[in-house]
Amino acid sequence: MSTQTILYGFDNGIATLRFNRPQALNAMTLSLMEELDAAFDRAANDPSVRAIVLTGEGRAFSTGADLTADNAPPVDVQGRLDLGYVLDRYYNPLLLKMRALPKPIIAAVNGVAAGAGANVALMADLTIAGRSSYFLQAFVNVGLIPDAGGTWLLPRTVGTQRALGLALLGERLPATKALEWGLIWEVVDDAEVLARATAIARQLADGPAIAIERIKRAMHAAAQNDLAAQLDLEADLQRDCGRSQDFTEGAIAFVQKRKPQFRGR
Structure with a gap:
């Protein structure tokens, strides 16, 4: 499938999703977000897809929301942008979907990942970046707060001081x-x-x-759970794994000193 702003590719169990607005450094429009949401649904619902790679066409991953796009947000009763x-x-359902998606998502960050583009990249399960790439919480530079999960993700990952520094100063990381x-x-x-992200996928x-x-x-549940709840969840999920054919295959392969042939069952 090739759409206007998202390219969808599939090869041997791996779905590759590409932001496809290279002329705008893959800035996100509302239609792009809808297409990305649909692409994640397609990958989630296709049993032949076992892993997902997310990247950008051209020289950027994404510079975040397109502030010049024609499809501007609606206005409230006082005529102010909402x-x-x-x-x-658009954004919040997509980010929740990425976290809940049962298949791993690997972000391949080429060039700049700024604003919501940075936080979408960081919301992936694993993020691979090029040596010259950088992340930018650009929101404060236009009078906004970090969104797309930034205020949730950053303090949990790098600590409050570093998260505040990124958000308040709006400098490249x-x-x-x-x-x-x-x-x-x-x-x-x-x-x-992209090759490294695909190899991991x-x-x-x-x-x-x-x-x-x-x-x-x-x-992902650990951020909300206390220890007792997390231990209960581990027991439940381990019970599921122990009943799978993959566990049986893994255990037999371990004893036989060979590489397991997992089937996802």
Whole structure:
């Protein structure tokens, strides 16, 4: 499928989603968000998709919301732009969908990831960035607060001081420092970003799908759970994994000292 602003590709268990507005550095319009949401639905509902790669066409991942787009947000009764509606209608459901999606999402960040583009990249399960890439919480520079999950994600990942510094100062965070801070998984040479993200997706696509989905669910639930609730969740999810054919195959392969052949069952 090739749409106007999102390109969808599939190869041997891996769905690759690309922002396709390179002339605008992949700035996000409302129609792009709708297409991205539909692309995630397509990948989620296709049993042949085992992992998802998200990246951008051209020299940027995404510079965030397109402030010059024709499809501007609605206005309230006093004629003021209602940016809250845009978040409620387009961004927030997408971010919740990414977190709840049972298949792993790997972001391949090429060039700049700014504003909502940065936070969408960081909301992926694993984020790979090019060495010259950077992340920018650009919101304060136009009089806004970080959205697309930024105020939730950043303090939990890098701590309050660093999160506030990123949000209040609106300065670039180079990929190498984002790695040092634990914000992303890996930094590679610029030319290798997509290939490395696809290689990781390949490893996950060949892995035990039931366990991978439940690892993702457990890790994301930990931010809201206390210890007792998390231990209960671990027991429930481990029960599911223990009943899977993948666990049986993994255990037999371990004993036989061979590579397991997981089937996602």
